[in-house]
Amino acid sequence: MQNRIEIRNLSKVYGEGSTAVKALDGVSLDVRQGETMMLLGPSGSGKTTLLSVMGGILRPTSGSVKVNGIEISNLNETRLPKVRLDNIGFIFQGFNLFPALTTLENVEIAIELRGRSIPKGRARQLLEAVGLGDKLHAYPANLSGGQKQRVAIARALAGNPPIILADEPTAALDSTSGQIVMDLLSNLARQEQRAVVIVTHDARVLHYGDRIVHITDGRMTDLPEAA
Amino acid sequence: MANLAWKNLVYDKVRLSVTLTGIVFALVLVLIQFGLFLGFLDTTANIVAASGADLWITAPGIPHVNGATAIPESRRYKALSVAGVERAEKHNIQFVNWKLPSGAQEAVQIVGFELNSGMGGPWNIVEGSVDDLRGEDTVMVDELYKEKLGVKGIGHVAEIQGKRARVVGFTRAIRSFTTSPYVFTSFKNSQNYARLGPDEMLFLLVKLAPGANAAAVQKALQETIPGVDVYTNAEMRRKTQNYWLFSTGAGVTTLMGAALGLLVGMVVVAQTIYASTVDHIREFGTLKAMGAGNGYVYKVIIQQALISAGFGYVLAIGAGYLVAKGSETGNAAILLPPEMALGTLVLAALMCIGASVISIRKATTIDPALVFKG
Ligand SMILES: Nc1ncnc2c1ncn2[C@@H]1O[C@H](COP(=O)(O)OP(=O)(O)O)[C@@H](O)[C@H]1O
Numbered sequence: 019m020q021n022r023i024e025i026r027n028l029s030k031v032y033g034e035g036s037t038a039v040k041a042l043d044g045v046s047l048d049v050r051q052g053e054t055m056m057l058l059g060p061s062g063s064g065k066t067t068l069l070s071v072m073g074g075i076l077r078p079t080s081g082s083v084k085v086n087g088i089e090i091s092n093l094n095e096t097r098l099p100k101v102r103l104d105n106i107g108f109i110f111q112g113f114n115l116f117p118a119l120t121t122l123e124n125v126e127i128a129i130e131l132r133g134r135s136i137p138k139g140r141a142r143q144l145l146e147a148v149g150l151g152d153k154l155h156a157y158p159a160n161l162s163g164g165q166k167q168r169v170a171i172a173r174a175l176a177g178n179p180p181i182i183l184a185d186e187p188t189a190a191l192d193s194t195s196g197q198i199v200m201d202l203l204s205n206l207a208r209q210e211q212r213a214v215v216i217v218t219h220d221a222r223v224l225h226y227g228d229r230i231v232h233i234t235d236g237r238m239t240d241l242p243e244a245a
Numbered sequence: 246m247a248n249l250a251w252k253n254l255v256y257d258k259v260r261l262s263v264t265l266t267g268i269v270f271a272l273v274l275v276l277i278q279f280g281l282f283l284g285f286l287d288t289t290a291n292i293v294a295a296s297g298a299d300l301w302i303t304a305p306g307i308p309h310v311n312g313a314t315a316i317p318e319s320r321r322y323k324a325l326s327v328a329g330v331e332r333a334e335k336h337n338i339q340f341v342n343w344k345l346p347s348g349a350q351e352a353v354q355i356v357g358f359e360l361n362s363g364m365g366g367p368w369n370i371v372e373g374s375v376d377d378l379r380g381e382d383t384v385m386v387d388e389l390y391k392e393k394l395g396v397k398g399i400g401h402v403a404e405i406q407g408k409r410a411r412v413v414g415f416t417r418a419i420r421s422f423t424t425s426p427y428v429f430t431s432f433k434n435s436q437n438y439a440r441l442g443p444d445e446m447l448f449l450l451v452k453l454a455p456g457a458n459a460a461a462v463q464k465a466l467q468e469t470i471p472g473v474d475v476y477t478n479a480e481m482r483r484k485t486q487n488y489w490l491f492s493t494g495a496g497v498t499t500l501m502g503a504a505l506g507l508l509v510g511m512v513v514v515a516q517t518i519y520a521s522t523v524d525h526i527r528e529f530g531t532l533k534a535m536g537a538g539n540g541y542v543y544k545v546i547i548q549q550a551l552i553s554a555g556f557g558y559v560l561a562i563g564a565g566y567l568v569a570k571g572s573e574t575g576n577a578a579i580l581l582p583p584e585m586a587l588g589t590l591v592l593a594a595l596m597c598i599g600a601s602v603i604s605i606r607k608a609t610t611i612d613p614a615l616v617f618k619g
């Protein structure tokens with residue numbers, strides 16, 4: 019199976035001098051196509067930082083990050099958006115939907131970002147696939163947390179990205195909605211052959227992972243099976 | 246994308262109305278102050294602008310058209326002898342006292358013109374005619390000053406410098422920048438009212454022969470006639486405008502008011518647009534995480550600013566137009582010419598884009614802590 023993400027000896031230091039915080043310290047790991055990887059660790063251990071670096075939102079202090087074969091650790095801000103656009107779908111704990119847009123428009127804007135290469139009808143298909151075919155014209159304020167996260171999943175899939183990065187996607191949800199969301203996410207790996215990384219500290223959802231990586235104080239505590 | 250900018254704006258109607266209030270406030274302030282300035286510019290020298298004269302011959306060194314001193318009538322023949330001069334007509338503009346029915350005095354400016362000359366007379370006549378001024382002791386005043394001068398209507402008899410003055414006509418919207426209204430009469434009458442000698446006058450108004458070169462004739466007149474200044478109509482206008490607007494401070498005050506309005510408005514607009522960007526910062530971060538480049542985010546922010554500017558502009562022009570309309574019969578004219586309306590549109594756009602540029606920096610870097618927070 020192909021590696022979608024390859025991380026080697028990654029470190030990230032926030033700030034400088036006496037206030038410097040070493041959020042990641044020598045992390046190496048691979049994420050393969052078709053697998054769901056659970057990133058587990060206590061609060062402040064560096065999970066969000068790792069996800070941000072993998073997704074090209076944050077530049078690492080040192081080390082190498084390859085996304086779909088592209089080295090992104092030294093790409094600048096004018097080139098990174100394209101990498102994210104083509105490869106990554108983000109899912110956030112707080113959903114981050116656009117409150118002024120309807121469900122359908124929230125997905126359409128992600129399609130629009132990619133120019134005209136994706137047919138418009140795709141937004142509706144994606145929403146139907148997450149079970150929200152009857153909420154196309156609802157506004158986020160009128161959706162439940164679980165429904166919002168499903169809209170966010172549909173939106174993340176707009177560009178058909180090979181990689182899905184989710185940061186505590188069930189933290190704000192009750193366990194039933196959480197399970198629906200986790201089912202959807204793990205199916206993206208199993209059935210659609212994407213690489214899915216899910217940050218969590220929710221023990222109830224760990225069994226959805228094909229692999230669990232523990233992280234404490236910016237270090238991996240279980241060695242990944244390097245390819 | 247227009248969608249997101251537009252929808253974000255109408256989604257938060259309270260913020261939109263605060264933003265629009267700021268923009269409208271700023272623009273109306275600028276419109277009124279600048280309109281007032283243009284009104285002053287127009288009013289201060291209207292009597293020159295509407296005179297129809299090509300050149301003005303005056304005593305040397307006069308400060309402005311309302312402050313002339315006498316020159317001998319014989320200058321007229323010298324002027325007529327200069328090539329390129331078609332007409333040279335005697336003219337007076339002089340402060341005199343007008344007696345109210347109560348017995349009190351009100352200062353006015355008597356404007357005496359040669360009835361047949363087609364120069365220096367009243368315009369916008371709404372009652373009576375220039376021919377009515379042929380009668381002895383007849384004058385014409387502006388509607389605006391009926392009350393001030395205690396004039397009820399045609400046939401009203403007042404006294405100017407103790408001499409009879411009968412109102413035979415009215416003009417409309419001929420304002421005086423000073424507190425003394427213009428009172429039009431024949432040159433002959435004005436000589437009488439102004440207590441000038443029979444061979445004295447304050448101005449000679451020159452009409453050029455067709456095809457004559459104004460600068461050349463001006464120079465020839467200046468060389469031929471001793472002890473006078475010769476101004477083109479534009480020079481006399483500018484001289485008078487400069488005096489009233491800048492020597493008195495009225496112009497500087499209104500221009501400063503306009504600048505202040507602009508400044509206050511910019512701060513208000515910058516503040517609301519900045520606050521709005523900060524409010525949406527997580528959405529912009531999300532857009533960028535989704536793969537949008539900075540250009541896309543800028544466009545959304547600038548579109549929001551431009552849409553706000555457009556709405557603010559329409560409201561401000563509407564309000565400005567009403568104020569200008571209302572000022573027509575008021576103490577000071579506020580002018581709102583099309584050029585100014587257009588200028589204000591550009592100003593509104595620049596103001597809003599400028600304000601949003603300040604906030605754009607905020608949205609160009611994604612703070613993961615913000616985007617990923619629960
Ligand atoms: N922007 C930042 N500036 C300084 N320190 C930060 C910043 N973001 C995160 N940190 C620190 O880095 C460490 C890891 O944070 P984070 O990746 O958010 O952990 P987690 O997601 O596992 O809770 C924490 O100690 C946190 O305080």
Ligand SMILES: [Mg+2]
Nearest residue numbers: 065066067617
């Ligand atoms: Mg976190």
